[in-house]
Amino acid sequence: MDFSDNPEQAVFRRRFRAWLSENVPPEVPHESDAREAAERAWHRRLADAGYDWLSLPKEFGGQGLPESFEAIFNEELGRAGAPLPLGQGHLARAIAKFGTPEQKTVHLRSLLEHTKRWCQGFSEPGAGSDLASLATRAERFRGVDGAVRYRIDGQKIWTSDARYSQMCFLLARSEPDRRKHEGISVFLVPMDLRGIEVRTIVTAYGSNEFAQVFFDGVEVEAGALLGAPGQGWEIANFLLGFERGPADNGWIARMRRTIQGLEERLRKGELEVDAAGRIALARAEVALRVLEIQAQRTLSKRMGGDAPGAAGSVDKLLLTRADRAVHGVMMDLLGAEALSHRTPRLDDYFWSLAQSIFGGTSQIQRNIVAQRLLGMPRK
Ligand SMILES: Cc1cc2nc3c(=O)[nH]c(=O)nc-3n(C[C@H](O)[C@H](O)[C@H](O)COP(=O)(O)OP(=O)(O)OC[C@H]3O[C@@H](n4cnc5c(N)ncnc54)[C@H](O)[C@@H]3O)c2cc1C
Numbered sequence: 001m002d003f004s005d006n007p008e009q010a011v012f013r014r015r016f017r018a019w020l021s022e023n024v025p026p027e028v029p030h031e032s033d034a035r036e037a038a039e040r041a042w043h044r045r046l047a048d049a050g051y052d053w054l055s056l057p058k059e060f061g062g063q064g065l066p067e068s069f070e071a072i073f074n075e076e077l078g079r080a081g082a083p084l085p086l087g088q089g090h091l092a093r094a095i096a097k098f099g100t101p102e103q104k105t106v107h108l109r110s111l112l113e114h115t116k117r118w119c120q121g122f123s124e125p126g127a128g129s130d131l132a133s134l135a136t137r138a139e140r141f142r143g144v145d146g147a148v149r150y151r152i153d154g155q156k157i158w159t160s161d162a163r164y165s166q167m168c169f170l171l172a173r174s175e176p177d178r179r180k181h182e183g184i185s186v187f188l189v190p191m192d193l194r195g196i197e198v199r200t201i202v203t204a205y206g207s208n209e210f211a212q213v214f215f216d217g218v219e220v221e222a223g224a225l226l227g228a229p230g231q232g233w234e235i236a237n238f239l240l241g242f243e244r245g246p247a248d249n250g251w252i253a254r255m256r257r258t259i260q261g262l263e264e265r266l267r268k269g270e271l272e273v274d275a276a277g278r279i280a281l282a283r284a285e286v287a288l289r290v291l292e293i294q295a296q297r298t299l300s301k302r303m304g305g306d307a308p309g310a311a312g313s314v315d316k317l318l319l320t321r322a323d324r325a326v327h328g329v330m331m332d333l334l335g336a337e338a339l340s341h342r343t344p345r346l347d348d349y350f351w352s353l354a355q356s357i358f359g360g361t362s363q364i365q366r367n368i369v370a371q372r373l374l375g376m377p378r379k
Contacts (some may be wrong), residue, residue, distance in 0.1 A: 003296045005072070013072050019049060020080040028083050030347060032208045036164050043081045043114060056089070060096040060104065061112045067302050071295075085250075090242035091118050091169050095188075098227040098235050101223055107188055110167070115358025119165035119191075121156040121213055122236065128158075129364050131171070132180045136215060138172035138187060140222075140229075148222040150174065152185065152195075152215040155352035160358075162198045165191050169239075175230045177195050184232035187224045194218070205350050241312045243359050251319070252295055254324045255288055258348070262333055280332060284325035291315075291322040310372035313365040320355045320362055327352035336348065 005013055023045065028038040046052055055070040056062020063069075077084055091109045095103060110116040119236050136154025152172055162168070168189045175183040191198070195218035202211040227235050244303040262281070265271045273281065298315055327349040331338050338345050356362040370376040 002290045003300075008220060009068055009072055012069055013076060016051060016073060016076050017080075019051075020076060020082060023049070024080050027081075030206075035307045036161070036209075038115070039083050039086060040117075043086050046085060047114060053092070055355070056092060056096070056112075060092070060108055062092075065213045067299060071299050072135065074115065074250030075253040078250040078255075079257060081254070081257055081366065084254070086114075086117070087243070088118055090133070091241055094169075094186075094235055094239045095226065097238065098186075098231070100223070102223065103188065103226065107167070116166040117161065117164050118167045118169055119159050119162045119213075120160055121162075121168045121170040121189075123158045124155060125157050131236070131363055134171055134173060134184065136170070137171040137176070137219075138174040138185060140174065147283060150220050150222070150224065150307045152187065152189070152218040152220065154215050156213040156215075158201070158358075159198075159211050159213050160209055162191070162213050163200055163208070167191060168213070171232050171236060174225075174232075178230055182230050184236075185229050186226040186232045187220055188226055189218070189220055205346075240359060241309050249325070250290055252288070254348075255322060256292075258330055258345075259288060259326055262330060267332070273333060277332055280325070280329040284322070284329045287318070287322040287325040291318045294318050310368050313360075313368040314373070316359065317362060317365050317369070323352040323355045 025038065025042055025045075028042075042129065051073060053062040054065045054073055055067045056064070058064035074084070082243050088111055092108060095107050095111070099107065111118065121136075122131060122134075124134050124136060134154075136152065137155065138150040138152045140148060140150055150172075152170070154172065156162075156170075159168075168191055170187045170189045171184055172187055173183050174185040177183070195216040197214040197216070199212045199214070200208045201212060202208050217346075259281075262271065266273055266281075296316055298311065301311075330345060331349050334345065338349070360368075373379055
């Protein structure tokens with residue numbers, strides 16, 4: 001299989017690399033609020049330069065380029081050590097696929113123009129891995145004006161960036177009489193509605209990007225429902241396939257940059273390594289190479305029109321393994337240098353630990369591989 005660039009891809013890569021060499025901002029700050037502001041500003045700059053929504057179809061306001069351009073874009077960002085873009089593309093794809101013409105006009109535009117930030121209200125205290133057990137209710141009722149509305153009550157947790165978001169892509173149970181997977185719907189909910197409370201969760205490493213979000217009698221118009229009542233599970237799976245897939249290429253290139261940086265410093269004698277360190281470094285290199293090949297394979301399938309689906313779980317598992325290996329050996333080799341003060345490297349290390357949890361834990365990914373790819377019976 002030949003994964004090298006074709007002439008158009010090569011031109012795009014050269015042009016973007018040249019642009020990056022002039023425009024990459026200094027490392028983003030660690031403090032969450034400052035980080036959010038810096039990442040938004042960076043995203044705007046990319047958009048203003050025309051590096052935005054590359055693979056979203058033209059009919060929805062994207063540039064309609066093949067997914068390979070998206071991968072090149074992410075790869076070059078990672079290679080340059082630039083901040084990665086805000087990951088909202090999977091939400092745009094879901095709205096483009098399942099939305100009404102009005103939802104597409106209103107919400108796709110706000111996503112495309114970056115006028116609104118979105119968060120994802122899926123997990124609950126009693127429904128993480130077993131997401132289909134979610135208990136947040138959306139009860140249909142007719143208002144005094146005769147219009148159909150939904151009243152939302154419940155609680156979400158681990159909602160990334162809720163404190164910065166103006167919209168929530170919310171999963172709630174609207175059809176309590178149906179089987180659990182069939183009773184869930186998606187609602188597109190403005191975060192400034194009466195009855196919504198966002199409580200920040202400060203993590204062990206001092207970040208405040210997570211929140212609990214409480215919904216207490218929140219009323220939304222019927223037009224907030226995305227797709228049909230009870231279609232939420234299908235929409236969530238469609239979206240998660242894109243969240244886990246080769247869009248991670250930017251992270252892979254960033255890991256490659258980290259490994260190359262370590263190897264260079266070892267060759268120059270700036271770092272010391274013992275026998276165990278050499279083995280760990282070799283393991284990280286192998287894990288990264290396997291991941292790079294798998295990401296290319298997935299990308300070529302995706303360009304052939306295949307949605308990522310359950311196979312995205314293989315990528316996620318390989319990504320997690322490589323991430324742990326690369327950042328584990330990085331911490332061993334850098335030692336006190338990485339720990340003495342908050343560095344982007346330390347943030348990358350913490351992120352590598354979270355990698356096995358968000359978007360579905362590694363155990364759940366293995367279940368998906370066993371049951372949906374290999375056809376093993378459920379236990
Ligand atoms: C960085 C980060 C960002 C996140 N962002 C968001 C967000 O924006 N929105 C959102 O809704 N959620 C978000 N989450 C939450 C995330 O989706 C959940 O943490 C995850 O799905 C696991 O759920 P849980 O924490 O409730 O763990 P649990 O489901 O309680 O699992 C606990 C342990 O049991 C294991 N386990 C559970 N069930 C099984 C099973 N059937 N077979 C084998 N093992 C099992 C799990 O693998 C895990 O090790 C985020 C999490 C992280 C770390």
